[in-house]
Each structure stands twice: as C-alpha cells, then as structure tokens.
Amino acid sequence: MSATGIGASVKRVEDHRFLIGRGRYTDDINRPGQLFAVIVRSPVAHARIAAIDAGEALAAPGVVAVYTGADMAADEVGGLPCSWLVYSKDGSEMKEPVHPPLVPDRARHVGDQVAVVIAETRAQAKAAAGLVDVDYQELPVLVTCGDAITDGAPLVWDDVPGNTCFDWEIGDKAATDAAFARADHVVRLDVVNNRLIPNAMEPRCAIGDYDPGSDLTTLYTTSQNPHVIRLLMGNFVLGIPESKLRVVAPDVGGGFGSKIFHYAEEAIVTWASRKLGRPVKWTAERSESFMSDAHGRDHVSHAELALDKEGTFLGLRVSTVANVGAYLSTFGAAVPTYLYGTLLSGCYRTPAIYCEVRAVFTNTVPVDAYRGAGRPEAAYLIERIVDEAARELGIDRVELRRRNFIPVDAFPYQTPVALEYDTGNYDATLDRALEASDWQGFAVRRQQAVGRGMLRGIGISTYVEACGLAPSNVAGQLGARAGLYESAIVRVHPTGSVTVFTGSHSHGQGHETTFAQIVSDRLGIDIEQVEVVHGDTEKIPFGMGTYGSRSLAVGGSAVVKALDKIVEKGRKIAAHTLEASAEDIEFADGEFRVAGTDRATAFADVAFSAYVPHDYPLEELEPGLEASAFYDPKNFTFPAGCHVCEVEIDPETGVVRVVAVTASDDVGIVINPMIVDGQIHGGLAQGIGQALYESCVYDESGQLLTGSYLNYCMPRAADFPFFNVGNHVTPCTHNPLGAKGVGEVGSIGVPPAVINAVLDALVPVGVTGIEMPATSEKVWRAICDAKGDAKGRAVAS
Amino acid sequence: MPTIALTLTLNGKQVSAEVEPNTLLVDFLREGRGLTGTHVGCDTSQCGACVVLAGGRSVKSCTMFAFETEGLEVVTIEGLAPAVVGGELHPMQAAFREHHGLQCGFCTPGMVLSAVDLVRRHPNPDEAQVRHWLEGNICRCTGYHNIVKAVQAGGGGGS
Ligand code: FES
Ligand code: FES
Numbered sequence: 001m002s003a004t005g006i007g008a009s010v011k012r013v014e015d016h017r018f019l020i021g022r023g024r025y026t027d028d029i030n031r032p033g034q035l036f037a038v039i040v041r042s043p044v045a046h047a048r049i050a051a052i053d054a055g056e057a058l059a060a061p062g063v064v065a066v067y068t069g070a071d072m073a074a075d076e077v078g079g080l081p082c083s084w085l086v087y088s089k090d091g092s093e094m095k096e097p098v099h100p101p102l103v104p105d106r107a108r109h110v111g112d113q114v115a116v117v118i119a120e121t122r123a124q125a126k127a128a129a130g131l132v133d134v135d136y137q138e139l140p141v142l143v144t145c146g147d148a149i150t151d152g153a154p155l156v157w158d159d160v161p162g163n164t165c166f167d168w169e170i171g172d173k174a175a176t177d178a179a180f181a182r183a184d185h186v187v188r189l190d191v192v193n194n195r196l197i198p199n200a201m202e203p204r205c206a207i208g209d210y211d212p213g214s215d216l217t218t219l220y221t222t223s224q225n226p227h228v229i230r231l232l233m234g235n236f237v238l239g240i241p242e243s244k245l246r247v248v249a250p251d252v253g254g255g256f257g258s259k260i261f262h263y264a265e266e267a268i269v270t271w272a273s274r275k276l277g278r279p280v281k282w283t284a285e286r287s288e289s290f291m292s293d294a295h296g297r298d299h300v301s302h303a304e305l306a307l308d309k310e311g312t313f314l315g316l317r318v319s320t321v322a323n324v325g326a327y328l329s330t331f332g333a334a335v336p337t338y339l340y341g342t343l344l345s346g347c348y349r350t351p352a353i354y355c356e357v358r359a360v361f362t363n364t365v366p367v368d369a370y371r372g373a374g375r376p377e378a379a380y381l382i383e384r385i386v387d388e389a390a391r392e393l394g395i396d397r398v399e400l401r402r403r404n405f406i407p408v409d410a411f412p413y414q415t416p417v418a419l420e421y422d423t424g425n426y427d428a429t430l431d432r433a434l435e436a437s438d439w440q441g442f443a444v445r446r447q448q449a450v451g452r453g454m455l456r457g458i459g460i461s462t463y464v465e466a467c468g469l470a471p472s473n474v475a476g477q478l479g480a481r482a483g484l485y486e487s488a489i490v491r492v493h494p495t496g497s498v499t500v501f502t503g504s505h506s507h508g509q510g511h512e513t514t515f516a517q518i519v520s521d522r523l524g525i526d527i528e529q530v531e532v533v534h535g536d537t538e539k540i541p542f543g544m545g546t547y548g549s550r551s552l553a554v555g556g557s558a559v560v561k562a563l564d565k566i567v568e569k570g571r572k573i574a575a576h577t578l579e580a581s582a583e584d585i586e587f588a589d590g591e592f593r594v595a596g597t598d599r600a601t602a603f604a605d606v607a608f609s610a611y612v613p614h615d616y617p618l619e620e621l622e623p624g625l626e627a628s629a630f631y632d633p634k635n636f637t638f639p640a641g642c643h644v645c646e647v648e649i650d651p652e653t654g655v656v657r658v659v660a661v662t663a664s665d666d667v668g669i670v671i672n673p674m675i676v677d678g679q680i681h682g683g684l685a686q687g688i689g690q691a692l693y694e695s696c697v698y699d700e701s702g703q704l705l706t707g708s709y710l711n712y713c714m715p716r717a718a719d720f721p722f723f724n725v726g727n728h729v730t731p732c733t734h735n736p737l738g739a740k741g742v743g744e745v746g747s748i749g750v751p752p753a754v755i756n757a758v759l760d761a762l763v764p765v766g767v768t769g770i771e772m773p774a775t776s777e778k779v780w781r782a783i784c785d786a787k788g789d790a791k792g793r794a795v796a797s
Numbered sequence: 798m799p800t801i802a803l804t805l806t807l808n809g810k811q812v813s814a815e816v817e818p819n820t821l822l823v824d825f826l827r828e829g830r831g832l833t834g835t836h837v838g839c840d841t842s843q844c845g846a847c848v849v850l851a852g853g854r855s856v857k858s859c860t861m862f863a864f865e866t867e868g869l870e871v872v873t874i875e876g877l878a879p880a881v882v883g884g885e886l887h888p889m890q891a892a893f894r895e896h897h898g899l900q901c902g903f904c905t906p907g908m909v910l911s912a913v914d915l916v917r918r919h920p921n922p923d924e925a926q927v928r929h930w931l932e933g934n935i936c937r938c939t940g941y942h943n944i945v946k947a948v949q950a951g952g953g954g955g956s
Contacts, residue, residue: 011894018902019890021834021874025903028833201838201846201903201937253836253903254937286839508901508938678897678943685940709843709935717931717941722924746940 005521006737009674013527014512023251026205026222031279034207035064037269038125039282040115040132041291042107045143045363045702046156047136049105049114057117057131062124065276066132067268068115069104077101077271080262080327081236083228084334085479086166089356094166097157097361099327101237101264101271107136108156108326109363110704111291113264118272118280141363141702145300145321148360156326156361165324165359166333170341171417176354179315183306187389193377194772195298195323195696196689197712198370200507202253203284204293206266208273216244219270223249224259224505225545228482230537232262232330238271242537249535252507256686257369258293259507260547261330265292290707295696296370298323299336299377305385311395313404315352316344318381322359325366332368333359338478339374339466339548345415346382347426347464347640348404353416363702369547371686371747375465380772383461383752391763397756398434401462402427412733419466421638424666428728430462433642433664436724442646455649456659457761461753464640467549467741470633485632486550487542488558490519490566492625494611496604497529500562503543504555505535509679509743511551514671515559518737522563523603524590541628549639549741552671553732558631560736565627570606573625576617577601577609637732637740641665643749645688645757651765654780656692656758662724663749668732668740676742680725683746689715690747691754695773713773762786801864808832808876816863822856823847825863826873834874834906838935845934848907849873855914857933874906877913889913892951893944900938908934908944916952924949 004010017023054066079098086094102113115132119125140154147153148163156163180186207220217240223229226247234245252259269280284292299322306315322336341355386404390397405426406413413421434440442458449456469475472483489501498519504511516530533539546555567587574592575582578599586595593600609616610625646660663680670676693713697705706712731738751772758774759767766786770778800815807830816825826832826849835858838846847859850872877887886894889909899905908931915922915930922930927948928941936944 012897012899014902015894015899016886018899018905019874019886019893019909020878020880020884021832021906022880023834023902025833025836027837028827199937200901201844201935202836202901203838251902254901256937286841286844510900674897678900678939681940681942682900682938683940686937708841709839710841714843714935714937716935717928717945718925720928720941722945723940723942 002521004517004527006517006671008517008672010513010517010527010672012510012513013516014510025202025251025253026207026220027283029207029220029250031207031209034279034281035118035120035276036122036125037116037118037272037280037282038129039113039265040117040129040134042110042112042114042136044107044136044138045110045141046139047107048139049103049107050135050137052115053133054115056133057128060124060128060131062120063117063128064120065118065272066115067102067272069100069102072100072102072271073104075271077267078237080264080267081232082328082333083330083481085481086168086333086337087479088167089169094333095160096328097160101267109365110702111288111365112326116268116272118276143362143364143698143700143702145298145323145360148362149321149358156363160361163360165328165361167356167358168337169356171354172352173354176315176317176352179352180304180306180317183314184309185307185393187305187307187385187392189303189385189388191301191303191381191384192771193297193299193380194690196296196370196694197290197696197706198256198258198293198296199714200254200256200258203286203289204259204263204265205283206269207279207281208269209279210273210277212277216246217270217274218246218248219266220248220250221266222252222259224252224255224507224547225543226505226535226537227503227543228545229262229266233267233270237267246538249505255507256371257296257373257547261294261368287708290712291365291704294329294366294368295325296367297377298367301381303381303385305389307389307393311393311400311403313348313350316350318344318355320355320357322357323362323364323367324359325364326361327366329366329368332366335369335374340378342417342419343375343378343466344382344417346379347406347462349406351416355417364698371683372744373548375744376748376751379461379463379465379748380752383463384755387756397460401430420635421464422635422733423730424464424638424640425728425730426462426640429641429664429666432726432728433644433662436664436726437644437646437660437662439644449648455651455761455765457757457759458644458646459753459756459760460642460644461749461756462642463749464638465744465748466636466638468553468633468637469548469550470636472632482544484544485630486544486555486558487628487630488555488562489541489626489628490559490562492566492607494608496525496607498523498525499531499533500559501533501540502555502559503540503545504551505546507546509546509551510672510675514552514675515556517671518556518559519563522560524588525603549743552737552739553637553735553741554631554633556737556739557633557735558629561629561631562627565629566625569621569625570603572617572621573606573610574601577615634734637668637735639665639667639740639742639745641745641749643753645750645753647757647761649758649761649779651783654776654783656774656776656779658688658720660721660724661750663746665727665745666730667727667742667745669729669738670727671739677725679742680746681723683744684723684750685715685720687747687750688720688754691751691772691774693719693773693775803864803867805866805868806870808872818862818864820863821859822861822863822866823858826858832873832875836903836906838903843933843935845907845911846904848910848934850910850914853917855911874909889951892947896943896947896950898939898944898947904934904936908936912948912951915948921953922949
C-alpha cells in the first residue's frame, strides 16, 4: 500500500479551504446586479387560492417584481417531474398530479409556494413578501397515513380517489400465504417509521443567472446532482436545451438525500432571471427548510412473520401505508417501493415474502429520500419483528438470527423480492460486534445498573442494504426514468499531473481525497499531483450525482475505467519509446517497464511525450493523454453488518442514555478508513436521532409543530458516547474496486438496535412496545402504564 | 434609517463602517466585509454555524448587532491563521484536519471558534466538558465523534 493509495487514511484534501473559511457554498456566491427573491408560502395546509393582490408589495421600496403561478403558467412553465414510474397491482400507472413551481389555485401544505417577491435587497424582498395579500379559502386537511386512507376522507387531489398514488406489491402472495398456512408460529407487529426532517446544516440556496449576451443561463444551487437538475429543469420545467443551461453545485453543506431533488425554488429563480435579465438569488431561512425540504420516512406498517418450531423463518407478509406528502417529489415513488420492498429479505433465508405498499397523498411536505431511503424502513421492520419472534418463542435473539442467516456459501443469493446479493458474511460481522460490544458481559453491567436504580438494555440488529441502484436497463424496466451509470474523465497533463472530472458530487464525503487516492494508487503518482473536479455541468460531461451511497462503487469505478484506458495508451507510447512490443510492457509503481528487463520509462515521461510527440507513434496514436468512461454497474452492491446499542434508562424520568454503540460493518473494500469511519459515525448519529429524538409533528390542521430547532430535536454532542466501529470485508464481486458503499449504513442499521435495547430494558418492567422516537416522555409514560400507574395517562389527557 | 458609525478590529485590522442599527453582525461580516466563512444555519440562534470571537469570547454573530462590536476585537475563521501560501493553521484548525473533525465543512468555522474559546477557558478539557460545551453547535455530518477528539487534541490533551 502506498502512502496515498487505496487503504491509506490520507488526511482530506478539501479540509484546508473549509478550515480557513474559504469554502465556497452557494450562498457565498453573489453575482453582479443580483436581485433577491423571497417566497410567499402558504400559512395553511389546504386552501383554494381565491385571489392574490400584489399591489401593495409591488409598490414597496426596492421591489422589482412579484410573480404568481398564473405568470408561470402564462409562460408555459412545466411541473416538477417525478423520475420513477410505479405501477399499481392492477397494472395502472401511479397518479402523478402536476406539481407547478408556484401553485396557481390551490395550496396543499403549509409552506407551499404561492408567489415570489423579487427586490434589490433581501430585506426589501422580505418586507414586501408580507404585503402580498392572498385570499385563502380553507379546505379540509389530511395529515397522517391513517387520515388519508379513512373511508370518505377528503381529497388532496380531486382526481385521485382514496388519496392513493399507487397500490404496489412485490413478492409471491400465494407462496407466502401457503407458508403461513403451515407455520407453527405467526408473530405479528405493527410498526411506525417516524417522519423525519433531514436538516443538512447548510440551508438550500439557488441563484439563477441569465446572460442576455450569450443567451446562457446558469443556475448555482445546493444540489447533490447538478446534471440531474439540468436535465429535469431544462427539459421538463423551463424548456432550456442542455447546451444553454449550466448548473453549478459548488461546495454543498450536507445533503443526506434532501438535496437530490429538483425543487421549485430552482426553477423560480432561473425563470425569473430570464424574465428580468438580472441574477436572482434565493436562500432558505431554516424555518423555510423545515417546511420545504423534502421530508423522510413516514410509514405505517403491519408485519407478520411465519416460523416453524425450530424458529426457521417460513414467510414474511408486510402491508405498508407510505405518506408521499402533497406532491410526488423526484424519487418519491421509488423510495417506498424499490428501495424498501426489495430489502425485506434482510440477512435471512426467508423463502416467501409478500409486501404491499399503498402510497398516499396528504397535506404535508413531499416525502422523499433521506439517508437510507426505504432501507431503514425495511431494516427497522425486520429487526423489530425478529426480536419480537425471539421473545415470543423463547429463543435467544442472536441464535435466532444465526439460524436464519443466508450462509456464506449461498452467495450469490437470490431473494424472493427481486434482488440478488453478490456476497456477504453475516456471521463474521455479527461475531465481531458481539465481541467488540462485550455482549457476554452485559448481564453483569445490567446487574450493576440495577444497583444504581437504572434499567439497562442491550439491543442488536443485523441488516443488509443495497447501494448503487443498477443496472440502468433493469431499473428502466422497473420504472426508472433515468440512467444509473456514472461518468469520469481523467486528464493527464503534459508533466504527468492529473485532473479527474467526476459526475459524482461531494458534499461532505471527501471525494476530492478518495478519488485522488484511486488515481494515486493506479498511476503510482503522489496524491498532490491529482486534482478532482465535480459539481459543474460545464466541466463534467455528464453525471448522475451522489445519493444512495453510489459514488465510490459507481463513480469510483468510472474513474478506474478511465484510468485503465490511460494506462493502455501509455503502454503503447512506452512501447514505442522503449522499442518493445506493447504486450511486453508492464505498468507498476508509476513506471512502464519492458517485462523482465530494467528498461523503463516513468509515467510523467510518457505523458510528456504524448503532448510533445517528437518521438511518438503518430501513425497509430493520437497525441494527448486523456480518457473518458461511463460505468454502468452490473448489480446493486450489498453492504451489511451488525449494530449493537446499549442504553440505560432512568425509570423515574424516562430519560434514555445511550451508553455504548458498536457498529460492525461490511462495506466492501475501503479506500480511506478514516473517511469510512467518519461516514459511519455520522450515520449512527442520525439513526440514533431517529430512534430517540427526532420526529416531525403536524397538528390536525396541518400546522408544522416541529418547525425549528426549538422543537425539532437535533442530536447534540452530549447525546452520544464515542462510537465503536470496525469492519469485516467481503469485496463486492462485480465492480473493479470491490467497494460497496458506506454513506447510509449507520442510519439503516442502528435504529432497530436502539429500540431493541430500549425494549430489552423495559420489557422486564412490563412494557410491551414503544415507537420511535423513544423520548423520555414516551418512555416514562410507558413505564407508568406498565405499572398501572395512572400518572402518565392523567398528564396525557 | 439613520446609520451608526462603527470602528472595530476585524481579524487584526482596524475597520470603520457605517451600519444600520438593525444590521446583524453576521450580515455585516458576510455581506459588508465579504467574510463568507461565517455561516448561517438557522434563524433561532441554535446551530452555532455563525460563531465568531468577539473580545476573545465565542459569540453567535446572528444574535448580535454589528454596532455592539464597537471597539472590540473580532476574529472570524478567516482571521485565525494567515491565508498565504504555506501559511500554518491554528492548532485547533490543524487538529480538526488531523482528526477528521469535519465533513461538509459547514458547521466547521463555528465549531473551531467555539472550541478555541473552550480551551482558552479550560485547557485540556475532558470528553464530557467538550460535549457539554458544544451544546450550541450542531453538526449533522460527523456524529461529533471526531469533533470531540479534535477539540481535545487541539486543546493540548485528549487522544
Ligand atoms: S445562524 Fe444558527 S446560531 Fe447563528
Ligand atoms: S461537517 Fe457538515 S455539519 Fe458538521
């Protein structure tokens, strides 16, 4: 291993600019002549917009324009598209109501975009936004999955009966029913996967910048995938050809999925800039983020697990209602289907699985991918019901898992829900976790806690997930409306330094370092010689961006493919220089060598001769040394692992303290262990946040009660111990790096481990169930209820 | 609106400006002085992305008017280390890099400056002190693990 190659914990290249305050986030950009936009948002959850009077706002100081949905409609602006088409059981297409960037006649959630005020300064725009007079005629409101499916429920969309976007299924229903018919035990569980608000620390921001001279339009935006935004906005919403539209996503302050989607504000500022001939900037205030960034999760499920006497899983039956919010967001249809139902096999050999998902519209913010996206919902459901089964059958929960694991020799393993796992070793990650968490010593620790008057519990989850959605043609058959490959250009400069252009986007993941390590490793050059460029459609040929933990497995593989082409060409150049045949040239450690001799030429010399081709095979080879590649993966990758959480609960207050967290993951080959550990830490924190602290709450009228950091509980440093992370590697078998993906494992694996730990502590005092987030209040009430103590209930009513 | 004359020392240089009485310090820094290393992450004074040092103490620049810095020495993330080729990082900045205490970098300026104030008050803070001190700084990326390690290292102690 070289000092900066694959496997080295190289310090991050990008850190320096962030540490000295020279990062360049979208809101740090200001364009000459720039105007500021403020969005007028609906204060009510559901209303007919009877009239909008912008007269007073237009007369306010500094105001340049006020636009409404009618203005956009007059310009034939299209709706924000959904990039995945899902079919219902009966073969019908999902209901896909038009989602205009500014709503013309009806607001469907608190925060819905009703108008935009554009002024010379931000303060002027904000002041004038308050003067836009909108006549809202309120309509009945739906908030929860339960509200939406109630018979006779009011409708979010008049032409969507039952508020049902789609009613989808996966798996073999008859085979699953048969499995249940011969089961010795059936375990039943209702679970709720709480709605979350992603909260990347950088609020969204967008600047539209139309240049009347060149007729070029530029959008600077906080995006995880600028090319996707160019395609969606250019093609479907504003009708601007790719060649005339540039999308730049500079430094982005975290995404976690929430910056994948094409948002209304991007289209609004771009369209307004073209109308006004001046740049227009919009920056979200955090309260706007809460009511306009797509939310995550929000499933209500009933699950049943069929087992035989020995505890072998025979079948799993799942029925889920998924809240998609008021509109279908970019991946809103894919998350509760192909990223959820397909994962219900977990790590287990369950032979028959059937899952149905009814996706419903409600008067809430659209729901879409948030770190894990569908896979946390699947893992939570499986790992909760497996624990429940262990309790009901009196089988040790670790033993029950082991008995049902897909064994190492069964890979590649075809699940009954469409996926084929390429590789894994679930016993190995489990063993590692048990040892690292001192699972055996828990009984003693529990005893000690009793002495302090505390309830102590330990919980486990063994999960599998799927990253790098692929391949494109299969995804296309399943309804994807885009490709799922990644692109790269490797440009070798005349003196042998290298610039890599990647379609992946880094917003915290450290690609500028890891991708440079791949180059360093393959070309045998120092990492300081490598520059990684991303986030600009003008510089990068194409890209699908970064989400679903795909960057290394897909984007990194594209880089490898391009590097292979560079080496191949370099071999021919070296053959000419060294007067040997290309087949005899070996490349290692930055040198082309005639095999078995000491005749060699350095990579930098080959690069130089490619650009100064004086002694060069010009008849066969073009000058220059640059290669591009597109990589379309053959399959998903399947990271897996085991998470263990230990908690201590104060029965007097219900406060849950996380005392230990152990993560033992198999993310495939690791390029930079330091960065991988950091990704796992961050995912664990978000997963523990979901399990214990975070929840998006609307009241019955659709008002967002958790609309700021005062009432949406963001985890703080004091909420966590140090995390104990480690891995066991089984390389991915179908990509050239052997990498699987790491961005989401923490938020997928740990929530069930936390809740299983909380229940482990509470079941002995009579508590039978608890939902996320297990806040101190909820835990305290559960303890009171179990004791038959009316205290908790009295306060509740 | 009548303006107020303001003179302060900003990142080591004396600066005079006319500010409106309701101009927030963060807006003065970002928009008035182009110091965009100070970030805005919330509108309820909770995230700490906007932390700067004023008179040596860490303050949330979104929660202070610009005119309140009259006569004070204000240090933003840009002023912590000389920004020249080969310029050395402040020990706290270096510790964040060494311990991978940042991912997206958005919370980082606030984290670093909060930490500088912590170790000024409590050299060699223990883990609990660091975690408690960072109550007002939210990071969504790192799970705080490496931030705590970095702060302890930058404070001369810890691992
Ligand atoms: S911007 Fe969030 S605390 Fe100042
Ligand atoms: S590094 Fe991204 S918020 Fe802290």
